[in-house]
Amino acid sequence: MNKNIYSVSQVNTYIERMFSDDFMLGNLSLSGEVSNCKYNHTGHIYFTLKDDKAAISCVMFAGKRAKGLKFQMKDGDQIVVTGYVGVYKPYGTYQVYANEIELAGVGDLYQRFEALKQELAESGMFDPMYKKPLPSHAMKIGVVTAPTGAAVHDIIRVSKNRNPFVQIILYPAQVQGEGAVPSIIAGINALDAMELDVIIVGRGGGSIEDLWAFNEEQVARAIFNAQTPIISAVGHETDVTIADFVADKRAATPSQAAELANFVYEDFANTIDRYSDKLNRAFDYKLDSMIERLNNYKLRLQLLRPENKIKSNADRLKQLYLRLQDLMQARIDRYENRLVAISGRLDGLSPAKKLASGFGYVTDSKGNRVDSTSQLNVGDSFNVRIKDGSIEGQITNLSSI
Secondary structure, X not given: OOOOOOOHHHHHHHHHHHHHHOHHHHOEEEEEEEEEEEEOOOOOEEEEEEOOOOXXXXXXXXXXXXXHEOOOOOOOOEEEEEEEEEXXXXXXXXXXXXXXXXXXXXXXHHHHXXXXXXXXXXXXXXXXXXXXXXXXXXXXXXXEEXXXXXXXXXXXXXXXXXXXOOEEEEEEOOOOOOOHHHHXXXXXXXXXXXXXXXXXXEEOOOOOOXXXXXXXXXXXXXXXXXXXXXXXXXXXXXXXXXXXXXXXXXXXXXXXXHHHHOOOHHHHHHHHHHHHHXXXXXXXXHHHHHHHHHHHHHHHHHHOOHHHHHHHHHHHHHHHHHHHHHHHHHHHHHHHHHHHHHHHHHHHHOHHHHHHOXXXXXXXXXXXXXXXXXHOOOOOEEEEEXXXXXXXXXXXOOOOO
């Protein structure tokens, strides 16, 4: 009887094809507990996935870790592995090749996260119109976080480096596990009542379960209803929570939250010094200008003093008086000269002087001057005045020249 004899590699290849042709084995998800977890120096992760009845070997290659694994996996973790079952031909063993690994229950949490995110977004709690601006020069900062751990130390360190004079008020809250939600809400309400400049709410990194308190609706509403601006600083840069969406500002890390909340005091002091110098120079310039203006007013006031005005008017009056005297004397002299001239002319025309020279002054019987024969008739009376008396007569004859 002839037998079909195959080599080991042929059998392993056949089995490999069977696995690759099986639709179910090509894409499946398995749940179980992690054991024998080893991180290889090449970046690959080897581990065993087990339950209470069986176990299966698993591997996640380094190229899948960036997108497929979001936490530090360790023995004892309850996980869900998504990938395919394949055969390792050199040894004829089969194992699960993992494309994605998540903690058990994470899928349900993501669904809850997305549902609440959509609900709050539709209610307007993420709307930018409700975001309060952060103060530019905060001096009193509240922090809601665990009293121990890297987050609070990072916030204090960065804050003091930027502003040594900042006042930090810590509300030591429980940030994960049962009781975390009411503790965080109590911290927000307590610090909000203290009228601080800004509040930082957050914690360090962790799994989605560790950060879940910041995905609860009660915490989101406490942040939204606070009067004080709130910075959400939950987890690492890649972690996103509901608190990040509803807060007035989201920080990638607690350290970045401290940078956002604090101004650099040294830069502020230098700015104040520059403004102070500028103000002093402007003040000195203004003061010098006002002094110069005051001196000008003082000089003008001296020129306009009543005493100076009176003295100036007195001098002018004296000059006018002297000029008036000169004008009056000149006019008097001019009239005197004219009077002398007129007197001389009158003297030459004086009747008395004419009479003294032998002339006579003839008038008719009425006293009218007679200087023509036509004024008299024969028989009229006349009078002739001479230098030493008068002669009366009667005309007996008239003759014309």
